[in-house]
Amino acid sequence: MSLSEISDKIARACVAAGRPEGAAKLIAVSKVQPNARVQAVLEEGHRCFGENKVQEAAGKWPDFKEQFTGVDLHLIGPLQSNKTRAAMELFDAIHSVDRPKLATSIARIAQELGRCPDLFVQINTGEEAQKAGVLPRDADDFIKECQGLDLPVQGLMCIPPVEEEPSLHFALLAKIAKRNGLAGLSMGMSSDFERAVALGATHVRVGSAIFGERVAG
Numbered sequence: 001m002s003l004s005e006i007s008d009k010i011a012r013a014c015v016a017a018g019r020p021e022g023a024a025k026l027i028a029v030s031k032v033q034p035n036a037r038v039q040a041v042l043e044e045g046h047r048c049f050g051e052n053k054v055q056e057a058a059g060k061w062p063d064f065k066e067q068f069t070g071v072d073l074h075l076i077g078p079l080q081s082n083k084t085r086a087a088m089e090l091f092d093a094i095h096s097v098d099r100p101k102l103a104t105s106i107a108r109i110a111q112e113l114g115r116c117p118d119l120f121v122q123i124n125t126g127e128e129a130q131k132a133g134v135l136p137r138d139a140d141d142f143i144k145e146c147q148g149l150d151l152p153v154q155g156l157m158c159i160p161p162v163e164e165e166p167s168l169h170f171a172l173l174a175k176i177a178k179r180n181g182l183a184g185l186s187m188g189m190s191s192d193f194e195r196a197v198a199l200g201a202t203h204v205r206v207g208s209a210i211f212g213e214r215v216a217g
């Protein structure tokens with residue numbers, strides 16, 4: 001699908017859900033894509049991108065940021081503590097805040113840098129052992145802990161289990177956000193972004209539907 005087809009689908013899903021047309025932002029997930037494809041999407045005028053690895057992003061985005069103004073870069077993959085500073089210097093938003101140690105280190109580095117990316121707390125809605133994120137039952141305490149550190153928590157993020165109906169997970173994420181007074185919902189990927197928008201997504205993370213399948217590896 002083209003970028004404009006996806007944007008149209010998002011806008012229509014917003015309106016169908018009784019939300020303003022621009023209520024959900026499209027994060028084009030450019031991980032593993034050849035630079036020429038990313039460049040083509042930048043040339044179409046899109047500026048909001050997602051990457052899941054700090055090192056990979058650090059290899060390509062400084063150059064793109066020199067060529068194109070207004071790039072809005074989101075880290076959507078897990079963040080190792082030793083890469084926190086690099087991530088905070090490069091990214092405008094981090095969607096994978098999921099443990100006290102990371103929150104503390106973000107708070108400390110934010111003090112030093114005098115700025116902090118927008119933050120999303122990742123919730124492991126499917127309670128999957130191999131997946132990052134805070135368990136739903138621990139979410140309220142962890143969100144409060146982050147807020148106690150003065151972190152700019154904008155919302156929550158989830159990656160539903162592959163085998164399950166994603167809408168149940170989107171609804172759970174929305175419920176946890178609502179009771180914590182958080183407006184942001186980072187949810188929905190290529191296969192389910194319209195369902196995510198219907199349930200209140202403010203950020204959808206779409207990769208393969210825009211760029212084509214990622215080359216394995």
Ligand SMILES: *Cc1c(COP(=O)(O)O)cnc(C)c1O
Nearest residue numbers: 029052076189190205206207208
């Ligand atoms: C890769 C990735 C996406 C995009 O997945 P697609 O199915 O290609 O749209 C979204 N979110 C996260 C966290 C990812 O790692």
